[in-house]
Amino acid sequence: MxxxxxxxxxxxxxxxxxxxxxxxxxxxxxxxxxxxxxxxxxxxxxxxxxxxxxxxxxxxxxxxxxxxxxxxxxxxxxxxxxxxxxxxxxxxxxxxxxxxxxxxxxxxxxxxxxxxxxxxxxxxxxxxxxxxxxxxxxxxxxxxxxxxxxxxxxxxxxxxxxxxxxxxxxxxxxxSYFKGAGKPVSIWLSSHYNRAAPGGTGAAKCGGNYAASLVAQQEASEQGCEQVAFLDAAENKWVEELGGMNLFFVYRDGRLVTPALTGTILEGVTRDSVLTLARDIGLAPEERAISIDEWREGINSGEITEVFACGTAAVITTIGALVTENDTIGDPEQANGEVAQQLRKALLDLQYGRAEDKHGWLMKLA
Structure with missing residues (x-):
């Protein structure tokens, strides 16, 4: 053409x-x-x-x-x-x-x-x-x-x-999308609302998905949180994504886990880039289902050392705590964002031309 x-x-x-x-x-x-x-x-x-x-x-x-x-x-x-x-x-x-x-x-x-x-x-x-x-x-x-x-x-x-x-x-x-870019943020877990359901429009970037998340985002703000996390609509136990960002979990043994794309999660460009950059720094990325119980138990045991979210607007942001109706998972004051910050720097250095574009991701516009 x-x-x-x-x-x-x-x-x-x-x-x-x-x-x-x-x-x-x-x-x-x-x-x-x-x-x-x-x-x-x-x-x-x-x-x-x-x-x-x-x-x-x-x-x-x-x-x-x-x-x-x-x-x-x-x-x-x-x-x-x-x-x-x-x-x-x-x-x-x-x-x-x-x-x-x-x-x-x-x-x-x-x-x-x-x-x-x-x-x-x-x-x-x-x-x-x-x-x-x-x-x-x-x-x-x-x-x-x-x-x-x-x-x-x-x-x-x-x-x-x-x-x-x-x-x-x-x-x-x-x-920067969040004030104090790079600082840990708190996330509210929505227990009454779902972002998407199987067969719906979760994998499409359409306004209806975001409109449906706004009431949950209001709840998050009322709880003093910057963003909201959603679970799956079928069992209400599997972690999906935030209102506008994908989630990643860093494990003590070097694994980097993100929820698999199932048709209810948006296929983020930053998400895909992080999966590639993770290999560059020696992490072992996995795309699989992760439950809210695994998140809670992993943080409490120390098996999960970091949680972060990523997206075009916010780049990479460390999640300090997940606030639920019954408990708080993690502590923003104790959040270890070392891997998140390493990936964030690698991504930004590439985007601003401060690092070699090994993957051919940049396109000159002007």
């Missing part, structure tokens, strides 16, 4: 340079957005067409659009990193492209080719490259968070796949 060409319609009202620089100095996460976005249209008659980079702005959606009534939509999340020479690089965007296609199939949406997906990101980054933050030193974590998403559009209230679809990419300069 030939590389898609995006027409460019520059904004006439870009954010002033001094304002942009102030934002880049303290961007937070997901609060500010670049001057432009990309858009591609799909219809049954014309397939994908009208690819363009256009000014960031409000969308036109009919009140009867199926995305509003039946949640037929998907999204992705990835980052662009500024290297020391000023160039901008993406990290394994082809994996996000593949997962986007997988999510589209599950939500009965048209599949976007990998070439179109990657070029939509590249075109936006090249247009808005000045929005990619520059780290001041190796300890600063800043990047351009990129959010591709696809929504069903049109005007009808019948329960059926949409005949019109819009694909967009927006971008937002970002600092």
């Amino acid at each position: 030939s590389t898609p060409v995006f027409s460019v319609r520059p904004t006439t009202t870009p954010v002033a340079a001094n304002v942009r620089n102030e934002i880049l100095g303290n961007p937070g996460f997901g609060q500010y957005f670049t001057d432009h976005m990309t858009h591609v249209r799909w219809t049954q008659a014309s397939d994908w067409h009208a690819a363009e980079v256009r000014p960031y702005g409000a969308l036109t959606v009919d009140p009867a659009s199926p995305v509003l009534h039946y949640a037929q939509e998907i999204f992705e999340g990835l980052k662009a990193y500024r290297h020391a020479d000023g160039s901008v690089w993406g990290f394994r965007p082809e994996r996000n492209a593949a997962r986007f296609r997988q999510s589209a199939r599950r939500l009965a949406l048209p599949e976007l080719s990998d070439e179109l997906f990657i070029e939509s990101i590249r075109s936006l980054v090249q247009q808005d490259h000045v929005w990619v933050p520059t780290p001041q030193d190796d300890s600063e974590e800043c990047s351009l968070y990129i959010r591709p998403f696809m929504i069903a559009n049109g005007r009808f209230l019948g329960v059926k796949p949409a005949a019109e679809v819009d694909y967009y990419v927006i971008a937002s300069p970002a600092a």
Whole structure:
């Protein structure tokens, strides 16, 4: 397939340079957005067409659009990193492209080719490259968070796949997801809610999964926790994932265990990268079922020495304690995050171009 060409319609009202620089100095996460976005249209008659980079702005959606009534939509999340020479690089965007296609199939949406997906990101980054933050030193974590998403559009209230679809990419300069990046966080175990069930949409990156997790996240916040962990829907005993991150368990004998992909867990790009990097530092990764009882007993006996979560936004974050209705597993003050920090540094050094890209994971965007 030939590389898609995006027409460019520059904004006439870009954010002033001094304002942009102030934002880049303290961007937070997901609060500010670049001057432009990309858009591609799909219809049954014309397939994908009208690819363009256009000014960031409000969308036109009919009140009867199926995305509003039946949640037929998907999204992705990835980052662009500024290297020391000023160039901008993406990290394994082809994996996000593949997962986007997988999510589209599950939500009965048209599949976007990998070439179109990657070029939509590249075109936006090249247009808005000045929005990619520059780290001041190796300890600063800043990047351009990129959010591709696809929504069903049109005007009808019948329960059926949409005949019109819009694909967009927006971008937002970002600092660390959690305050005090790298510090242990506390997690709440949800005992009343499940994130996904067999045959459901757990393996797809769609908004409904996240909407369903919000009430459990509210519970977590009320308990003084930063995130929520979910168990399986069938037996309510097998650990699955957090609201937006995958879980890993470090064992005393050098094993690194993560819940196996069963169709109810999102196949994280960071998760897959950690499995590879673990081998590079001498760990023995395993993908298998792990129960909440094994988590509890492993921490209490010392067999499990660390627990951490990973995802694009948060990178790798040590879990200091799991808070349940009946007990607390672990202690943030005593949490040993040595392996998590070693993997975190290896991943960040690679993403920012400070280490050799042995696995061919980086892609130049600008």
